[in-house]
Amino acid sequence: MDIQRPRGTRDFLFEEMKERKQIENSLRDIFETYGYAEIKTPLFEDLSLFTMKSGEGITGQIYNFQDKGGRDLALRPELTAPVARLYLNELQKKPKPLKMYYFGSCFRYERPQKGRWRQFWQLGCELIGGKSPESEAEIIAMAAHSLENLGLDNFEIHIGNLGIIRGILDSADVPRETQDTIMAIIDKGEIEELKNTLKNNDMPPNTREVLLTLVGMEGHREVINNASEILKEMPESLKALKDLDELLNILEAFGFSKYTINLGIARGLDYYSGIVFEIYVHSLGAQKQISGGGTYNLIELFGGEKVESTGFAFGFDRLVECVRLCGMENKPLKTVDVYVAPITRDVKLKAFEIAQDLRKIGIRTDVDLVGRKLKKILSQANNLGADYVVLVGKRELDEDKVTVKNMKTSEQEQVDIKQIPEYFNKIK
RNA sequence: GCCGGGGUGGGGUAGUUGGUUAUCCUACGGGACUGUGGAUCCCGCGACUCGGGUUCGAAUCUCGGCCCCGGCCCCA
Numbered sequence: 001m002d003i004q005r006p007r008g009t010r011d012f013l014f015e016e017m018k019e020r021k022q023i024e025n026s027l028r029d030i031f032e033t034y035g036y037a038e039i040k041t042p043l044f045e046d047l048s049l050f051t052m053k054s055g056e057g058i059t060g061q062i063y064n065f066q067d068k069g070g071r072d073l074a075l076r077p078e079l080t081a082p083v084a085r086l087y088l089n090e091l092q093k094k095p096k097p098l099k100m101y102y103f104g105s106c107f108r109y110e111r112p113q114k115g116r117w118r119q120f121w122q123l124g125c126e127l128i129g130g131k132s133p134e135s136e137a138e139i140i141a142m143a144a145h146s147l148e149n150l151g152l153d154n155f156e157i158h159i160g161n162l163g164i165i166r167g168i169l170d171s172a173d174v175p176r177e178t179q180d181t182i183m184a185i186i187d188k189g190e191i192e193e194l195k196n197t198l199k200n201n202d203m204p205p206n207t208r209e210v211l212l213t214l215v216g217m218e219g220h221r222e223v224i225n226n227a228s229e230i231l232k233e234m235p236e237s238l239k240a241l242k243d244l245d246e247l248l249n250i251l252e253a254f255g256f257s258k259y260t261i262n263l264g265i266a267r268g269l270d271y272y273s274g275i276v277f278e279i280y281v282h283s284l285g286a287q288k289q290i291s292g293g294g295t296y297n298l299i300e301l302f303g304g305e306k307v308e309s310t311g312f313a314f315g316f317d318r319l320v321e322c323v324r325l326c327g328m329e330n331k332p333l334k335t336v337d338v339y340v341a342p343i344t345r346d347v348k349l350k351a352f353e354i355a356q357d358l359r360k361i362g363i364r365t366d367v368d369l370v371g372r373k374l375k376k377i378l379s380q381a382n383n384l385g386a387d388y389v390v391l392v393g394k395r396e397l398d399e400d401k402v403t404v405k406n407m408k409t410s411e412q413e414q415v416d417i418k419q420i421p422e423y424f425n426k427i428k
Numbered sequence: 429g430c431c432g433g434g435g436u437g438g439g440g441u442a443g444u445u446g447g448u449u450a451u452c453c454u455a456c457g458g459g460a461c462u463g464u465g466g467a468u469c470c471c472g473c474g475a476c477u478c479g480g481g482u483u484c485g486a487a488u489c490u491c492g493g494c495c496c497c498g499g500c501c502c503c504a
Contacts, residue, residue, distance in 0.1 A: 004477095004495065060429090061502075078504080110502070111429075120504065188502095289504065315504030343463045376458095378465035393463060407465075 008110075008118025015333045023150060023320055024103060027123050030146045034138070036101040036125050041082040043105070047072040053081045053271060053298065063107045063118075075107035080311060083126050084298045092304065096129025103316070115287025115318050124291075124313025128299070133247040135310050136275045136295060140247075141254035143279060143291060143312060150323055152281075155290070157258070159247070159277045160265035162294075163240030164214065164231070171234050172207040186215055187266035210234075215264040221248065223261040240274070247275060271296045277312070281322050290318045334385035338424060340367040341377040343393035351392045354402070354420060361421050363428065382407060388427075390420070 005011060012020065028038070047064050064074035076082055079102050091098060103123040112118060125142075127135050140157060147155050165186065169179045178201055185194045194215065198208045210230055217223050224245050231237045244261070251259065265276050276294030284290070293312020300306045338358055342351040348371070355367035366384060368377045374391075381389045391403040396414060404423065405412045415423050 007495070106504080108503075112496085114498070116503075122504065124504095286499065287504075292504070313504070318504065341464085373461095374464055375461075376465090380465085382465045389465085391464070395463080403464090405464075410465085412464085 006118070008112035008116075010117065010119075014335075018333055019323070020316075020320055023323055024123065024316070026149050027146050027314065027319075028101075028103070030142065030149050031101045031125055034099070034142045036099040039083065039086060039100045039102055040104065041076070041079070041086050041102070044073045044075050045082055045085070047074040049081050049085055050074055050077060052302065061108050061110055063109055076104075077108045078106055079104060079122050079124060079313060080126070080296070080298065083311070084302055084304075084309070087126075087128055087299060088302055088304045091128075096307070097135065098128040099125065100128075101125035113287070114285055115315075115321060117317060121316035122313045123316045123319075124293070124311060126309060126311035128309045129307045130310060132274065132295065132308055132310075133243055133250055135308070137247050137250035137254055139293065139310050139312060140251055140259070140277055141256045143277075143293075143314075144256045144258070146314070147279070150319070152322055152326060154281055154283060154322075154326070156260055156280045156282075157256075157277060158218075158260045158262035158265055158280065159244070159275065160262050161240045161244040161275050162266065162272055163243065163274050164227070164237045164263060165211065165266070167234055167237030167240055168207060168211055168214070168231075170236060172203040174201065174203060183266040186264055189264065191216070217261070217263045219261060220259075221261070223263070224248075227263065244275065271298050271301055273297050275310070281318075281325075283325055284318060284321060287315075287318060290315050290322060335364065336366040336381075336384045336386045337364045337428075338366075338388045338390060339377070339381035339384065339386040340365060340390045340392065341374060341381065342368060343374050343391055345371050347392050347394060347397060350397065351390075354390055354392065354417070357421050358424060361425060363424050388424070 047059070047062070050058055050062060058077070059074075062074045062077050064072065067073055083100065083102060087098070101124065103121065105119050105121050107119050109118065110116060125139070127139060130138075140159065144155075144157060147153075162183070165183070166179065169182065174182070182194070182197060182201075185197055191212070195212065198211065213230060214227060217227060224241060227241055228238060231241060248259070248261075251257070262278075265278055272294045274295040277292070278289055279291040280288045281290055282288050291312055291314045293310070295308065295310045297306065297309070299309060340351045340355040340358070342348040348368070351367055355365045358365040366381075366386070368380075372380070378389060387407055389405045389407060391405060391412075393403065396402050397417075400417050401414045402417060402420065403412050404415050404420075
C-alpha cells in the first residue's frame with residue numbers, strides 16, 4: 001500500500017522549513033515593533049462561527065464535521081472570525097486599542113492550484129478599538145514595512161473605501177441586497193456584467209454613470225480630486241472620500257506613499273464597512289493577491305458592542321513564493337558546527353563525552369552513531385557543513401589530547417581534552 | 429465544480445508504428461584505501477501512478493480512479 005498525502009497539502013523539508021521560519025520571524029519582528037502581541041486560537045471552531053459571517057453557502061468550501069458528541073464543527077477557513085470570537089470571549093474589557101497578531105494554518109475545501117492549498121498559512125493582525133483613519137494608516141504602513149523587511153519591492157498596495165460606493169447606492173435608495181450583489185460584481189471587476197446589472201435595476205441615470213466612472217478609477221493622489229468633482233452632489237460618498245484622503249495624509253506621515261488608490265475594490269464579504277486594501281504581486285500569476293484587509297464590524301455582527309476594528313492577513317505561502325521569485329538563493333542548510341569522529345570504535349565512549357560537552361555550551365554538534373569508517377565519517381561531516389571535526393584517536397588519547405581538523409583549510413592541531421570547550425568557545 | 433496539460437528508481441531523465449533482463453546522470457550503501465572529506469574506479473540499491481480493457485505480448489493503445497501542473501469560478 002502506498003499512502004499519499006491528502007490532496008492540496010504539502011510536506012515541508014529542512015531547507016524549506018528554514019526559509020519559512022526566517023520569513024515568519026521577519027514578519028513577527030515587524031508586527032512586534034508596532035506593539036502587537038501574539039495570540040493563538042483553536043484549529044477548529046463551531047461551524048456557526050463561519051456561517052454567521054459568510055452565510056450557509058460557505059460550507060461548500062469548508063472542512064466541517066460532527067464530533068462524537070454531535071457538535072457541528074469546522075476547521076477554520078480563515079482567522080478573522082476566530083479572533084473576533086476570542087475578543088468577545090476574553091478581551092472585551094481590556095483597554096483599547098488592542099493589538100494582536102496570529103500565525104496559523106487554515107483549511108479550505110477547494111481545488112488546489114498554484115498559490116492555493118487546502119491547508120495554508122495566514123499571518124495577520126487585528127487592531128480593535130482604534131480610531132478610523134489613523135489605525136488604518138498605521139496598519140497599511142506596517143504591511144508595507146513587513147514586505148520591505150523581506151526585501152520585496154514588487155508589490156502594489158491598493159486602497160479603497162467601500163463607503164464611497166455604498167454612499168452612491170444609498171442615495172439612490174438601492175436596497176441592501178441589491179447593493180451586495182453589485183458590490184460582488186465590482187469586486188470581480190466585470191465591467192460588462194456591472195453595466196447590465198445596473199441597467200436592470202431602477203436608479204437615476206446619473207447614479208449609473210457615476211458608479212461606472214468611479215469603479216474604473218485607479219491611480220495616485222489625483223484620483224481624490226477627480227472623484228470629489230464627480231461626487232459633489234452626494235454628501236455621504238464625499239465624506240467617505242474625505243476619510244480616504246485623510247488616511248493617505250497619515251499614511252504618508254508613516255512614510256509610505258507608493259500606494260494606489262483603487263475605488264473598484266469591494267472585497268466581496270459584506271462585513272467590511274469602510275477602508276479596504278489589497279496587496280498584489282503580479283508575477284505570482286492567477287493567485288496574485290498576497291494580502292487583504294480593512295475595517296469591519298464583525299464584532300457587532302457577533303453580538304458585541306460596536307468597536308472599530310481593522311485587520312489584515314498575509315497569505316503566508318504566497319509570501320514565501322514571492323521571496324523565492326526575488327531570487328534569494330537558498331544556501332545549503334548547515335545543521336552542525338562540529339562533528340566528533342572516533343577513529344576506531346573502541347574510543348566511541350570518549351567521543352560521546354566530548355560531543356556532549358560541546359552541546360552543553362551550545363555548539364551544534366553531531367557524533368558518529370553508526371560505527372562507520374573514518375573516511376565515511378569525514379564525508380558525512382562535510383555533507384552536513386561542519387566547520388570542524390574532532391578526531392578522537394588512541395594515539396592522542398594516550399597524551400589526553402585530540403586532533404581538531406578545520407574542514408575549510410584542512411589544517412589540524414592537537415588540543416588538550418580539557419581545553420576543547422574553551423577552544424571552540426573562542427572560535428565561536 | 430468546470431476546461432486543458434501531465435505522472436518512468438529518492439531527485440532529474442531516455443524509451444510510444446506494442447516485442448528479451450527498461451537507458452543515462454545524480455543521490456544513497458559498500459569496497460579499492462588497516463587512522464583523514466570534497467577526486468577516480470568497481471560493486472550494490474532502486475522505477476514504468478493505480479485498477480480494468482484490447483492483445484500471444486502493454487511503460488507504449490484504450491477506459492476509469494488518484495495525484496500534480498496551468499487557467500476559470502472563488503478565494504489567501
